[in-house]
Amino acid sequence: MNPAQVRYLIFFQYIGTKYRGVVRLRPNESCLGVQNYLEQAAQKLRPINTIKFFISSRTDSGVHALCNSAHVDVQRAEGKPPFTEEILVTALNHHLKPEPIRVLKALRVADDFHAQYRAQSRTYVYRVVTGCHYSLLPVFDRSLCWAVGEGSLNISAMQEAAQYLLGTHDFSAYRSLSSDAIFKSPIKTLDQLDITPASGHMSHHLPYNDLQFWELTFRSKSFLYRQVRRMTGALVAVGQGRIEACHVKEVLETRDPTVLSKYAIVAPPDGLFLKHVAYDETDLKTDENLTIS
Structure with missing residues (x-):
């Protein structure tokens, strides 16, 4: 039996001065996007799936966010329960250090939820x-x-x-x-x-x-x-x-x-x-x- 894949809505903030916007860039770029660091942090939680954050709202180089959002699917190894919302926030913030990026909140959502298209x-x-x-x-x-x-x-x-x-x-x-x-x-x-x-x-x-x-x-x-x-x-x-x-x-x-x-x-x-x-x-x-x- 395959372990469950869970979708989370992540709220996060950042000072955008050092980043080339929020969206992911190729790893060989001299300056990366906020999404690169979010995905690197989540990948360190050892999921069995490849992590991808779907960003709700794009921001340019130098633009900041008091609260942006994204959804992400996390699938853990068989026998391990899904992360609780609180543990996911704490773990992501630990692996985001020392970047000026902070996860504010995580919510478990339906597997058809989309952070960009469901935004009001x-x-x-x-x-x-x-x-x-x-x-x-x-x-x-x-x-x-x-x-x-x-x-x-x-x-x-x-x-x-x-x-x-x-x-x-x-x-x-x-x-x-x-x-x-x-x-x-x-x-x-x-x-x-x-x-x-x-x-x-x-x-x-x-x-x-x-x-x-x-x-x-x-x-x-x-x-x-x-x-x-x-x-x-x-x-x-x-x-x-x-x-x-x-x-x-x-x-x-x-x-x-x-x-x-x-x-x-x-x-x-x-x-x-x-x-x-x-x-x-x-x-x-x-x-x-x-x-x-």
Whole structure:
């Protein structure tokens, strides 16, 4: 009798600065993806199957995750019971040291569950800071935010511009020009776009009284490649007075991704965090009688 194979949904976080994104790269690359390290850690648990993580949400080089997710199948040798959720988390974190990657939670799910396709929404947060040049940014916040300059931002103008992006639109003008982007539908629904004050990680303990942190929160079922970074760049340009709020709508209506470069730069990866991947609660309920194969 073959031992059971169990599927787990894994929630994990990472600081993306040293990685070439989240997805697996060839082992001979000089810089790997987060997935490489997750799979290496899981393979050290000595499963009898080849480990593969199916990532729910791709992130680029330098982009971080407060909580990303993936599913993985683990098959143990005959006579050994499946890992409990708690033991799996502890064991993976042990083998991930010293990488800035941490498994937050594991849930046993049905064997037809798919982390990417069952996701109901994805929430990203982009952190910007005003009040200093990047070279003077506190070391605790470097690579974790975008220093947009010494001047303040016109937040009310940014919030006005944000209203034009909410709802269902053809976001072609805010997608990347990369060759693979054209194969995905540009029609997306942006359910949330908030701009709220925030704080630095450690800056309030230091003599940086002029720093002002802001968080731009975006939520949608899915996003186009670099859509969040391009929208952020446009909104910051509005906040700096380089363009009017209405220009954000005008760019959107062109459906031309080349137009945006005339108005704004693409926000760098440093300040972008995948915050949350949401699922239907019925997919996440642990059933002791769950059939596994």
